Each structure stands twice: as structure tokens, then as C-alpha cells.
Amino acid sequence: MKGGIAIAIAVPLAMLAGTAFMLWWRRNQNEYAPPRPVLGTTSPPQSLDNVPSSASTSGNPAPAQQGLGALPTIQRASPPDRRAARKRGLLPPEAVITFAEERKAAAIDEVFAALERELVGLVPVKKQVEEIGSLLLVDRARQRFGLMAPRPNLHMCFTGAPGTGKTTVGLLMASLLHQLGYLEQGHLVHAMRNDLVGEYIGQTAPKTRRVIDRAMGGVLFIDEASALYQPDNNKDFGLEAIEILLQVMENERDKFVVILAGYKDRMDVFFESNPGMRSRVAHHLDFADYDVDELIAIGRVMLERSNYYLSEEAEAAFREYLIHRMSQPLFANARSVRNELERARLRHAHRLAADQHRSWGRDDLMRIEAADILSRRAVAVPAGD
Ligand SMILES: Nc1ncnc2c1ncn2[C@@H]1O[C@H](COP(=O)(O)OP(=O)(O)O)[C@@H](O)[C@H]1O
Ligand SMILES: [Mg+2]
Incomplete structure (x- = not known):
């Protein structure tokens, strides 16, 4: 009898203890989970050259881009090196520093190496990224001597046609700013007009704020930003989103960075009508179309x-x-290269697999032949490409 009571008490107790242990274990797992990956963003779709990331999915973290021309991967210095910077403490006035050491302390060489490694051409853009890096390195060094100044304005505008590398550089920029300690997390949230602007009264403000909240500590990358402003539409709520952005870009500029992206001519018109926005954007990076040699090198x-x-x-x-293809409408620079090479990969695979009894070696599995490239006469490119 006594034994029965003891069991009746002991079993639920053991189950309770087990559950508590599981909860404790899972909490610790979360707490010590590695930092979220850099590419915490909706990645552009693979199949259509001209359609940027789907607006409706930007609420969910999506997997990093895969396949040919996947987005750059950067080895992060961990843990983010803010604490290390603090530990280094204030320098006495007579101290000296070198920027080789400063770069090493911020572990940004890998970001610049990725910029070089992943991106063909784009010389002016790379130079501007270097300049922004230098600005922040010097700002950090000044802080170490106690030379305080307001944080440099880091909001940016990336202009250029589709497929010229804007999103890719946006991701690298987010990493760079994180490594240098100017962004807490360094993730990138991709948003388009539909993510920010509602259809009915009262929807826009909460929508915009939700996206901004997600971007805190990282980069808010607004693609086709000029679409936010539609002067011909008198029921347009885009202006409401712009107003909120203007406010937050000013008041919370230490917490996140906005990158506005779009075609150059459209962005010029956008800034003309929104001088407040123009004055908040400190860096304009222009991404030129690639010439054929660059496209081949990218391929x-x-x-x-x-x-x-x-x-x-x-x-x-x-x-x-x-x-x-370059002379055709809807050509999307490096993205068209990527898509055609994906199709070539498919044709290559089909060519090999179709010849079931033939022997194929390692080199055959690597080599794309002319037959795998769409012949010029057959260029009736899939819709949207
Ligand atoms: N200069 C480049 N060198 C190598 N790959 C590139 C280059 N520019 C773009 N790409 C690749 O082309 C694809 C489209 O680039 P993306 O950054 O999405 O362009 P955008 O945002 O301007 O439309 C990506 O896979 C990217 O890695
Ligand atoms: Mg893009």
C-alpha cells in the first residue's frame, strides 16, 4: 500500500522534473545559439530576371540564395567586436595607432576580400564602399582618443538597373557596418512598396513600423523606393510611409541604416519631389550596366x-x-547571366543523362558545351527573363 502511494507520488514528480529539465535545456540552447546569419532576408527569386524580391514574403526570414551566383558568404568575426573595442579602452593623447591594426581589430578585411572576390568590375562602387569603411575606421579611432563627434550619417541610395549588384553590395555593406560596430546585428531586411504601404486608411503606419522594427540593428533595403511616391494617385498612402521613414531615419539613425534602391532616373525624380529624403541620404552609389566582357567574366x-x-x-x-539579349527589353545584367547559366546547367545535365550507356568522366561533368547554350536564333527567352 505504502509502496503504491510512493509510486503515485514519485512518477508525476519525475515527469515534472523531466519537463523542467527539458525547458531549461531548450532555453539554454536558444541563449547560446550562434548569432543569426547575415543573410536574414528574403532572397530574390531565381527564375525571373526582372522581378525583385517578392514584397509579400519579406516578413519571413528566407534561406540564403542558392544555386549559381549565390549571394556572398562572409566569415564573421565572433563575437561582434563591440566589447573588444570597449576593452581596448581610451588611449592617452600621445598614443599612436595604425589602420592596419584598426582593420584587424574590426576584422573587416574579409568583407573587402568578399567584395573583391564575389564582384567583377564595379570599380567606382567598390571605391565608395572603401571610402565608407575608411570614414568609420577613422571615426572609431577618434573615439578611442576620446574625440567625440556625432555618428556619421550612413543612409544610402543605390541606383542602377536590375541585376547590377545592388542587393549583393547591400548585404556586404550590412556586414561591414556590423563588423565596425555601427550596426548591432547587421542583418538586411528587404522591403518593397507593398510591404510598407497599405491599401486602406490606417494600414500604412503599422505596416511601415513593423518593417522598420524588424530592420532595427540592421539594414532596411527598400527596393524600387521611387514607387513609394505616386504623385498621380491622390489616394496614395505612400507619402505616409515616407513621412514615417523620414522621422525614423532622423531620430533613430544610430540604430539602423536605410538603403533606397532603384533606377537612377526614377530615384532622381523621387528625390526632387522629396527633398527631405534627399537630405537624409548621405551616400549615393551608382551601379552601371555591365558590358559584355564583364558579363562573361561574371558568368x-x-x-x-x-x-x-x-x-x-x-x-x-x-x-x-x-x-x-543585351539589346532586348527586360535584360537584367548579371541576373540574366545567372539565369541563362542555370538553364545551361539543365541542358548539360539532360545531354549527359540522356546518353545512358556512354561513359562520362569528371571533365564531362564540369564542361558546358556550345550545345548547352541557347543559340542566338532560338532566343525566344522565357517570359519575364
Ligand atoms: N559584379 C558582379 N560580379 C559577380 N556577380 C554579380 C555581380 N553583380 C551581380 N552579380 C550577381 O547577379 C545576381 C543579381 O545581383 P543583385 O545584387 O541581386 O542585383 P540587383 O539587386 O541590382 O538587382 C546575384 O546573383 C549577384 O551575385
Ligand atoms: Mg535587388
């Missing part, structure tokens, strides 16, 4: 990353294909 980088290469004939065919 080569993308293929190399995936252990493919173009045969000599395939490269000639690819050049011919690109020259033709």
Missing part, C-alpha cells in the same frame, strides 16, 4: 564557384547570346 565566376566551366566554343556561343 565565369559563377560557374567556377560551382565547379563548371565553358568550353571555348561555349564561351563564344555565350557571348553571341549575351550580345543579342
Whole structure:
């Protein structure tokens, strides 16, 4: 009898203890989980060259882009090195520093290496990213000597056609600002007009604020930002979103960075009508269209990353294909390169797999042939590409 009571008490107690242990364990797991990845953003769709990230999905963290031309990966210094900077303490006035050491302390060389490694051309853009890096390195160094100044304005505008590398550089910029201690988390939240602007009265403010809240500590990347302002539409709530952004960009500029992206001409018109926005954007980076040699070099980088290469004939065919595609509407620079190479990969696979009894070696599995590139005459490109 006594034994029965003891069991009746002991079993639920053991179960309770087990549950408590599980809860404790899971909480600790979360607390010590590694920092969220840099690419905590909706990634652009793979199939359509001209359609940027879907607005409706930007609320969910999406997996990093995959496939050929995947977005850059950066080795982060961990833990973020704010504490290390504090530990280094104030320097006496007679001290000296070198920027090699400062760069090392911020572990930003890997970001610049990724910029070089991942991106073909874009020389003026890379130079401006270096300049922004220098501005912040010097600002940090000044702080170490106790030379206080307001934090530099870091809101930016990236202009250029689709597929010219704006999102990619946005991600690298987020990493750079994080490494230098100017962003707490360094993630990037991608948003378009639909993510910020509601259809009915009362929807816009909470929508915009939700997106801004998600971007705190990171970069808010507003794609096709000029679409926020629609002067012809008198029921437009875009202005409400712009007003909120203006306020937050000023009042909370120490907590996040806004990057407005879009075509150059449209952004020029946008700034003309929104001088407040123009005055809040400190850095304008212009992404030029790529020429055919750059596009081929970009293709080569993308293929190399995936252990493919173009045969000599395939490269000639690819050049011919690109020259033709470049003159067509909806051409999307490096994104069109990526998409055509994805299709070439498919044709290559089909060509090999279809010949079931033939022997194929390692090199065959890597080499894209001219037959795998769409011939110029057959360029009836899929819709939207
Ligand atoms: N200069 C470049 N070198 C290598 N790849 C590039 C370059 N520019 C763009 N890409 C690749 O092309 C694709 C589209 O670039 P993305 O940054 O999304 O362009 P955008 O945001 O301007 O539309 C991505 O896969 C990106 O990595
Ligand atoms: Mg983009």
C-alpha cells in the first residue's frame, strides 16, 4: 500500500522534473545559439530576371540564395567586436595607432576580400564602399582618443538597373557596418512598396513600423523606393510611409541604416519631389550596366564557384547570346547571366543523362558545351527573363 502511494507520488514528480529539465535545456540552447546569419532576408527569386524580391514574403526570414551566383558568404568575426573595442579602452593623447591594426581589430578585411572576390568590375562602387569603411575606421579611432563627434550619417541610395549588384553590395555593406560596430546585428531586411504601404486608411503606419522594427540593428533595403511616391494617385498612402521613414531615419539613425534602391532616373525624380529624403541620404552609389566582357567574366565566376566551366566554343556561343539579349527589353545584367547559366546547367545535365550507356568522366561533368547554350536564333527567352 505504502509502496503504491510512493509510486503515485514519485512518477508525476519525475515527469515534472523531466519537463523542467527539458525547458531549461531548450532555453539554454536558444541563449547560446550562434548569432543569426547575415543573410536574414528574403532572397530574390531565381527564375525571373526582372522581378525583385517578392514584397509579400519579406516578413519571413528566407534561406540564403542558392544555386549559381549565390549571394556572398562572409566569415564573421565572433563575437561582434563591440566589447573588444570597449576593452581596448581610451588611449592617452600621445598614443599612436595604425589602420592596419584598426582593420584587424574590426576584422573587416574579409568583407573587402568578399567584395573583391564575389564582384567583377564595379570599380567606382567598390571605391565608395572603401571610402565608407575608411570614414568609420577613422571615426572609431577618434573615439578611442576620446574625440567625440556625432555618428556619421550612413543612409544610402543605390541606383542602377536590375541585376547590377545592388542587393549583393547591400548585404556586404550590412556586414561591414556590423563588423565596425555601427550596426548591432547587421542583418538586411528587404522591403518593397507593398510591404510598407497599405491599401486602406490606417494600414500604412503599422505596416511601415513593423518593417522598420524588424530592420532595427540592421539594414532596411527598400527596393524600387521611387514607387513609394505616386504623385498621380491622390489616394496614395505612400507619402505616409515616407513621412514615417523620414522621422525614423532622423531620430533613430544610430540604430539602423536605410538603403533606397532603384533606377537612377526614377530615384532622381523621387528625390526632387522629396527633398527631405534627399537630405537624409548621405551616400549615393551608382551601379552601371555591365558590358559584355564583364558579363562573361561574371558568368565565369559563377560557374567556377560551382565547379563548371565553358568550353571555348561555349564561351563564344555565350557571348553571341549575351550580345543579342543585351539589346532586348527586360535584360537584367548579371541576373540574366545567372539565369541563362542555370538553364545551361539543365541542358548539360539532360545531354549527359540522356546518353545512358556512354561513359562520362569528371571533365564531362564540369564542361558546358556550345550545345548547352541557347543559340542566338532560338532566343525566344522565357517570359519575364
Ligand atoms: N559584379 C558582379 N560580379 C559577380 N556577380 C554579380 C555581380 N553583380 C551581380 N552579380 C550577381 O547577379 C545576381 C543579381 O545581383 P543583385 O545584387 O541581386 O542585383 P540587383 O539587386 O541590382 O538587382 C546575384 O546573383 C549577384 O551575385
Ligand atoms: Mg535587388
